[in-house]
Amino acid sequence: MWSKIFKTIVLFTLLWSVHPMFAQGNLDDVLSSGIKTVVIDPGHGGKDPGCHGGITNEKTVVLAIGLKLGEYIKSKYPDINVIFTRDSDEFVELDQRAKIANEKNADVFISIHANAAGSAAYGTETYVLGLHRSESQQQVAERENSTILFEENSEEKYKDFELTPDAIIARQLQLSVFLNQSINLASKIQAQFRGIDRRDRGVKQAGFIVLYKTTMPSVLIETGFLTNSSEEKFLNDPVNQIKMANVIFKAFQEYVSEIEGVNTLVENGEGFEASIKDIKENDAGEKVVFKEEKDKVYFKVQVETSREPLSVNHKRFNNVAVKEYKQDGLYKYTAGLFENDFDTANKYKVEMQNLGFKHAFVVGFKNGERIPIAEAIKLAKQ
Secondary structure: OHHHHHHHHHHHHHHHHHHHHHHHHHHHHHHHHHOOOOEEEEEEEEEEEEOOOOOOEHHHHHHHHHHHHHHOOOOOOOOEEEOOOOOOOOOHHHHHHHHHHHOOOEEEEEEEEHHHHHHHHOEEEEEEEEOOOOOOHHHHHHHHHHHHHOOOHEEEEEEEOOHHOOOOOOOHHHHHHHHHHHHHHHHHHHHHHOOOOOEEEEEEOOOHHHHOOOOEEEEEEEEEEEOOOHHHHHHOOOHHEEEEEEEHHHHHHHHHHHOOOOOOOOOOOOOOOHHHHHHOOOOOOOOOOOOOOOEEEEEEEEEEEEOOOOOOOOOOHHHOOEEEEEEEEEEEEEEEEEEEHHHHHHHHHHHHHHHOOOOOOOEEOOEEEEOHHHHHHHHHHH
């Protein structure tokens, strides 16, 4: 009993000691001066690929969307400072992402991700910091927070950091002046997604580390499910990456107009139509896939072998996105793409077996050629 009372006292002491003054001051500055700095955070990167699909991965998709979003904001708002937590395929630690936003006194933080669940799950959802209300929301947060497993000395760094319900409630109260603004922006983003016929899964709350540590209006966008083959094909298409960036940009315009109290014409990003036209004319849209880098090891799950070539849309593939390679006169088909990650590939193999590919197994590739699995595992550990 006494421990519970002590815990409550500590909690409210924390709230009163950290809460209103600096946070209210920051919000007042934003409301009076408008948006000066926005931080765009393409999730994962480098050794952390995020979630996987059959033909691409999270870090690749969200970087393309994030860079295009930043390009649109810079063009329309030359006075707004646009900062990226990463603008290339590099690994950035979770607390460093938040630190960048906090140290630059950002007025808005936009984190961009892609989702993973069962093969039937689809649609977009945008998160703000809060308590999850369903197991699926908790799983999304746990998956995105698992980035800390790629960080050096993560156990030591986060040993005193727990995202308990009490801690999240405390942090919500500390940042309560920002919460309504976060929800406001998140709602505008979801409304814009509906405008391009994306399924609206709503504005949600969950305990994301990166949202917990930022001190400004912050949202985390899940742009779709790479574990759904149709959504993966959509998100992997450069045309649709531009469309996704554009609708987030339009929501941002609405948010800026509201903050500044002016009526601004919400328009497409600079060069939006022209860039889409160029891609379509070059017939690149459906052909661009995640590029396997030279001398890196990749694991895939082989699901089918045939003496004759099969369409990647063949019913035998059960709507799973696959890639073809030829070996020993046979046509072989793989799903998934896992850079230096045999364990995750092995888990994906089980998923494929549960989908009906009873003889699915993991194969290794380097420089576009299949190599013995033992060699691939050894190289991946180096």
